[in-house]
Amino acid sequence: MKIPAFFILIGLVLLPPVLASAGPLQDKDCGSCHRLGDSEKKNSGPDLHYAGNKFQAKWLKQFLQNPEVIRPAGVSTAPGFLQGSSGNPHPSFAEKEASALSDSLMGLKVSGLTLEPVTTEPLSKGKRAKIKYQFERTFSCISCHQSLNLAGKVRGGISGPSLINAGNRLQADWVVNWLNTPEVYTSKSRMPRYKMDSATQIQFTQFLMTLKKENMNRRAAGGK
Amino acid sequence: MKRNYKNLLATITTVLLGMVACGQNDNEQVALKPPTQQEVKRVQPQTQQPEPAQVTENTRQTYQWYCAQCHGIEGKGNGINAKFLTVPPRNHTKGDYLETRTDEQLFEAIKFGGLSVGRAPCMPAWGHTLDEDTIHSMVRYIRELCQCEAL
Known part of the structure; x- marks a missing residue:
């Protein structure tokens, strides 16, 4: 009699953490x-x-x-x-x-x-053009990521996640950290590593945060 | 005393003349004599010449992981990004262009990106992602794909 009681006691001790970990993510598999x-x-x-x-x-x-x-x-x-x-x-x-x-x-x-907070103040028109140039030509990001050009048209490759709505989707401080230390999040990405200085990382992030679906020119993009 | 001094001086002079002559003769003998096997080994450089890069399984996997996104699984320039790029990715199976490029130019294009060799900016720099040995082996792999060498 004592042995089953011991197991029931152990079960009661272990059950609450198991139940606590089962949540919406587990329910939806x-x-x-x-x-x-x-x-x-x-x-x-x-x-x-x-x-x-x-x-x-x-x-x-x-x-x-x-x-x-x-x-x-x-x-x-x-x-x-x-x-x-x-x-x-x-x-x-x-x-x-x-x-x-x-x-x-x-x-x-x-x-x-702990992620460093990044200010996402809007870029001036000149700075935006400069970073857009770097995005497309210096670092070739557009070869793998879709983004919006200055006319709001969708441009870019599809092997990387689309960035046309990055400004609504991503947290700015995460973007900076990803550019700096992607190995924190994944052991091997298909994206090249870049050695950007801190100022460029922040400006890049500010540029990405301006990419929002509502800025997309649907007519130019071929949408309805 | 005087005779002894003269004898000593004559002996020293003879010895010195003999040493100079021997030295010259020795030099002539070394110059004329073919080097022995041991001497040949001694003058060989201590450091080995770098091995030419080899295409390994790691090279092929690296190509598939990074390059195939644009250049395609078989290197035909038809990767999933190809139709979205303003300049089509290079077809690595065609030798007519690649044979006009040296291995160094291909190495630089991979390491520093397309712009560094006056080509399209679509090609990013992989120098902070791949080490130099891997890039050298990628160059060899491209040579394998195009079945060509630099002219």
Whole structure:
């Protein structure tokens, strides 16, 4: 009699943490495609174990209700990536579910990481033109990332995540940190490493934060 | 005493003349004598010549991971980004252009980007991503793809 009682006691001690970890992300089985923790690796969806560092909560909630294509060629670690297979479309969720999922995702952060706040004051027209030049020619970012040209038209390659809505999607301080130390987030990216000075990183980030879907010229982009 | 002094002086003079003559003779002998096998080994450079870069499995994987995004899986210039670029990526299977480029030019294009060699800015600099040995092996891989060498 004493032995079963011991196991029940152990079970009662261990059960609450297990129940606490089960949340909206587990309910929706997000972990079957996305990496949600520090150790596990998944190939079919982007890593989300640093979602709270990377995304803006408002965008995340909207995305989960109305998913948009961010990686037109699919996830770079997926087997069909180089064949241009974009993978399965992301499921959409009702507002309440999206809100709960967003809250959970914003709680996923790299442990011990403190990001320096970056001011995202608008760039002057001249500085924006200068950084746009660097974005396209000096660092060749446009070869892999879609962005908006000065007329609001979509331009650029598709192997990297689209940046046409980066200003609504990403946190500025994360962008700077990614440019500086991508190895914090991924062991191997398909993006080249750059040695940018701090001022250029910040200006680059300020430029990216000006890229917003609402600035897209839909007529010029061929949209309706 | 005087005779002894004269004898000593004559002896020293003879010895000195003999030393100079021996030295000259020795030099002539070294110059005329073919070097021995040991001497040949001794004059060889201590440091080995660098091995020519080899294409390894790592080279091919690196090409697939980074370059194939634009240059395509088979290097035909038809990667997933190709149709969105203002300048088409180089077809690495065609030798007619690549044979006009030296290995050094290909190395620089990879390391410092297209603009550094007067080509398209679409090609980024990989010098902070790939080490020089890897870039040399990528050059060899491109030579393998085009089945060509610099003219």
